[in-house]
Amino acid sequence: MASKNVEAILVTGVSKGIGKAIAVQLAAEGMTVYGTYNRGETEAKQLKEDVGNVEIFQVDLSKRSSTLALIEKLRSVRLDAIINNAGIFKPESPDDYDSTIWDDTLEVNLTAPLLLSLKLKDTLKDGGTIVNIASTDGLTGSFNSIAYAAQSRSDEHH
Numbered sequence: 152m153a154s155k156n157v158e159a160i161l162v163t164g165v166s167k168g169i170g171k172a173i174a175v176q177l178a179a180e181g182m183t184v185y186g187t188y189n190r191g192e193t194e195a196k197q198l199k200e201d202v203g204n205v206e207i208f209q210v211d212l213s214k215r216s217s218t219l220a221l222i223e224k225l226r227s228v229r230l231d232a233i234i235n236n237a238g239i240f241k242p243e244s245p246d247d248y249d250s251t252i253w254d255d256t257l258e259v260n261l262t263a264p265l266l267l268s269l270k271l272k273d274t275l276k277d278g279g280t281i282v283n284i285a286s287t288d289g290l291t292g293s294f295n296s297i298a299y300a301a302q303s304r305s306d307e308h309h
Contacts, residue, residue, distance in 0.1 A: 158182060158183060158229075158231055159182065159183045159185065159228055159229060159230050159231055160177055160182055160183070160184055160185070160230065160231055160232040160233075160234060161184075161185045161186075161187075161225065161228075161230055161232070161233045161234065161267070161271070162174050162177070162184055162185070162186050162187075162234045162236055163186075163187045163210075163212065163234065163235055163236050163237035163263070163264075163267070164187060164188065164189075164236045164237030164238065165184065165186030165187065165188055165195060165198060165205070165207065165236075166186075166188035166189075166190075166191025166192075166194040166195040166198065167191055167194055169236055169284065170186070170234075170236040170237065171194070171198060173234060173236060174186050174198060174202065174205055175198070175201075175202055178202040178203065178204050178205055179202070181204075182204070182231070183204045183205075183206065184202075184204065184205045184206070185205075185206050185208070185225060185228065185230075186198070186205050186206065186207050186208070187207070187208050187209075187210040187212070187221065187237060188207060188208075188209060188210070189209070189210065189211050189212065189237070192209065195207045195209075208221055208224065212237055212258065212259040212263035213239070213254075213255040213258045213259050214258075215258065215262070215266075218262075218263045218266050218267065219266070219270075221267075222266065222267065222270045222271060225271060225274065226271075226274060227274075228274060229274060229275075229276055230271060230274050230275050230276065230279060231275070231276055231279055231280070232275075232279055232280040232281070232282065233267055233268060233271055233275070233279075233280075233281045233282070234282045234284070235263075235264035235267060235268065235281070235282065235283045235284065236284045237259065237263070238259060238260045238284070238286070239255065239256055239259045239260060240256075241255065241256060264283055268281050268283075
């Protein structure tokens with residue numbers, strides 16, 4: 152993805168895991184990363200301190216208003232890419248179904264990436280890219296999380 156023309160990339164979920172690795176690599180290549188975190192404030196601030204060219208935003212993607220507020224903050228940024236990486240997994244079983252797990256999982260893992268992509272698509276430079284990171288649970292299913300398996304399948308693009 153490295154190119155002298157690539158300058159600004161939104162990456163959700165930068166406080167740990169894949170999102171952090173993506174942010175570190177992109178920043179090392181000279182790009183400005185606009186990164187989100189929810190509860191990993193210490194880790195996100197450390198990333199910003201260690202890497203330098205990372206702007207961080209606390210966003211609870213399970214709350215639609217929080218996602219929409221992020222979109223408003225980023226409307227003036229000309230993005231080269233949107234990387235929808237943030238996700239949640241909450242174990243559940245059919246015997247203990249909890250609709251709040253379903254709602255939160257779909258909001259974070261499916262609706263927030265959709266809103267970010269649709270509402271920020273006009274901020275993408277010509278040739279800009281949207282990357283949605285999904286789980287293989289959509290292909291194999293999951294006996295301990297109905298919502299996670301369902302959203303993972305809907306994230307799959309053929």
